Amino acid sequence: MVRFLEFIIRFKEYAVLCVLIAMSLLLMTFGNTAKLRGFRTVVISGVGVLQEAFAWLPNPLTIVRENAALREANYNLTREVSQTRRAVSENERFRLLLHFRDSVSPHYNVHSAQIAGRIMDKSRYYLTINVGTSDSIRQGMPVMNDKGLVGFVFSAVRRYAIVQTLLDKDTRIAAKIERTRTNGIVAWEGGTNLYLTNVSKTEDVKEGDIVTTSDYSTRYPADIPVGRIAEKRDEPNTLFWKLRLEPAVHFPSLEYVFIGLQQPDPERVMVEELLERRLKQGDTPAQRQQQRRETPRERELREMREREKLEKERKERERREEQQRDTSEEN
Amino acid sequence: MASFFRTQQAFTDTEATMNNPLLRYIAYAIAALLLAVASDVLVPFIAIEGIVPDIVLIWAVWVALVEGQMIGMIAGFGGGLVLDIVSADVLGSNALAKVIAIFIAGYFYLETREQEMTGSFRFPLIILLCGFLHNIIYYFFYLRPTEINFLQFFLRYGVFTTLYTAVISLVPMLIISRVKD
Numbered sequence A: 001m002v003r004f005l006e007f008i009i010r011f012k013e014y015a016v017l018c019v020l021i022a023m024s025l026l027l028m029t030f031g032n033t034a035k036l037r038g039f040r041t042v043v044i045s046g047v048g049v050l051q052e053a054f055a056w057l058p059n060p061l062t063i064v065r066e067n068a069a070l071r072e073a074n075y076n077l078t079r080e081v082s083q084t085r086r087a088v089s090e091n092e093r094f095r096l097l098l099h100f101r102d103s104v105s106p107h108y109n110v111h112s113a114q115i116a117g118r119i120m121d122k123s124r125y126y127l128t129i130n131v132g133t134s135d136s137i138r139q140g141m142p143v144m145n146d147k148g149l150v151g152f153v154f155s156a157v158r159r160y161a162i163v164q165t166l167l168d169k170d171t172r173i174a175a176k177i178e179r180t181r182t183n184g185i186v187a188w189e190g191g192t193n194l195y196l197t198n199v200s201k202t203e204d205v206k207e208g209d210i211v212t213t214s215d216y217s218t219r220y221p222a223d224i225p226v227g228r229i230a231e232k233r234d235e236p237n238t239l240f241w242k243l244r245l246e247p248a249v250h251f252p253s254l255e256y257v258f259i260g261l262q263q264p265d266p267e268r269v270m271v272e273e274l275l276e277r278r279l280k281q282g283d284t285p286a287q288r289q290q291q292r293r294e295t296p297r298e299r300e301l302r303e304m305r306e307r308e309k310l311e312k313e314r315k316e317r318e319r320r321e322e323q324q325r326d327t328s329e330e331n
Numbered sequence B: 001m002a003s004f005f006r007t008q009q010a011f012t013d014t015e016a017t018m019n020n021p022l023l024r025y026i027a028y029a030i031a032a033l034l035l036a037v038a039s040d041v042l043v044p045f046i047a048i049e050g051i052v053p054d055i056v057l058i059w060a061v062w063v064a065l066v067e068g069q070m071i072g073m074i075a076g077f078g079g080g081l082v083l084d085i086v087s088a089d090v091l092g093s094n095a096l097a098k099v100i101a102i103f104i105a106g107y108f109y110l111e112t113r114e115q116e117m118t119g120s121f122r123f124p125l126i127i128l129l130c131g132f133l134h135n136i137i138y139y140f141f142y143l144r145p146t147e148i149n150f151l152q153f154f155l156r157y158g159v160f161t162t163l164y165t166a167v168i169s170l171v172p173m174l175i176i177s178r179v180k181d
Helices: A001-011 A010-031 A034-053 A060-102 A267-281 A285-293 A296-330 B001-020 B021-041 B053-068 B069-086 B093-106 B114-118 B122-143 B150-168 B169-178
Strands: A111-118 A127-130 A142-144 A147-158 A161-167 A172-177 A181-189 A192-195 A211-215 A225-233 A242-247 A257-260
Touching: A001 A010, A010 B069, A010 B093, A034 B021, A034 B069, A060 A257, A127 A257, A147 B169, A161 A225, A172 A225, A181 A267, A192 A225, A192 B053, A267 A296, B001 B150, B021 B053, B053 B069, B053 B093, B053 B114, B053 B150, B069 B093, B114 B169, B122 B150, B122 B169, B150 B169
Parallel strands: none
Antiparallel strands: A111 A127, A111 A257, A127 A161, A142 A147, A142 A257, A147 A161, A172 A181, A172 A211, A181 A192, A192 A242, A211 A225, A225 A242
8 A cells, every 4th residue: 555655656647647537538428517507607698797797898800801801791782782773773764665566566666685786977876776677676667765766777687676766867767746747847957956847837836845756657656756856947938837847756875666567558558659649740631631531441551550550569579689699687 | 126125035035935845746736737727718819720739738847847747747737637628528538648647757757957957958959858758649529529630630730739839848948058157
């Protein structure tokens, strides 16, 4: 026993080490008793109170990190806000376009398109749109947006089409003043303004009146806004008002358009062309006399022949256009 | 003048306490308790990427270098146990790691040359060695119930905790070296 005690005293450090290791291992194995758990809960709660009391103390490194994280979050949020703003604006624009499409579609089939490019010179303003013959777009189709009339399809290839806008020297549109139903012709004379011509000075015209497409137009659907009368000028030595229009469409900011897919009624076009031809030929007394001498049967036959001739011409023209289109597609 | 005398009196009182073994051990126990609480409440404020220095280990190594291997081991065990209790760790895990680490630190104990050991750069080096050993043992038991890769975890947390503890141990070393001078 004495020798054992001597051994222990001699190696007391090792003995203490062994005892402490054994105690630690025992605690690790059996230390999770209910009583100890309760005691530890009280102690940890007390430490929690202290931690809360010192929570106001700043950790400089944490602050730096938090600052960086906040800066990043701020940047991301700013970007998101900007994106949201853009989305809201875009949404508003699309909603207007959708509203227009819904309002016009029951009567008129339309196809939407995005402006892909602009071609401008002194006397013309063309737009390139991202739809073409593959989307059933054909030459002559009217182009509009939610604000009003844009122009018509000047030419089309498979994936693109060129739109001739109202700002063109060849623009001639049968139009009417919405308030008074007075008809006139819209033309362009340079700049960004249009003019409504052939409106008699006897007609009631006011600045601010809305001008829309007329029912007489073969190319454009009726009641599409063209512009608003911005100036009424009383020019001497003429029976007509000089009416300057502010276009309904703001061409520089145009992004989306609709193309009316209905083409003019061919029979109507034909009969109007017939009239035009007659007028060009001249309605002379000799001709009238000749017509008077004709029996109803003869007149009917003659008109039928003329119609057939016109129909043939129309078909020939269409065939040529088709050929041109094919050639341009191949190119 | 009055404050000077008060300071002198305080030094005299401290010296008296340090000469009385019982009072000294009580002071160690209180210090262990305070340091354990501080390591849970205040030390997180100097955390770097979530890594905190082990101030209880610094204190236990200091005790081992001043009092010897046996007292150091008991201090380490007590300090570790208090730390386990206040930090909701596995009871006994810190105690075991500290006992073994302090056992090694005890070999650096040189009677009558305590201040030479604690007030020089040997102190942080001993902390580095003991901290390394301590963290191997501690993380071994800490990760035992999990499937986390021990080596990866130790290299990420154990090594940095050891280095940070060694860096922080420069503070008491500098204080002790100033007192020694």
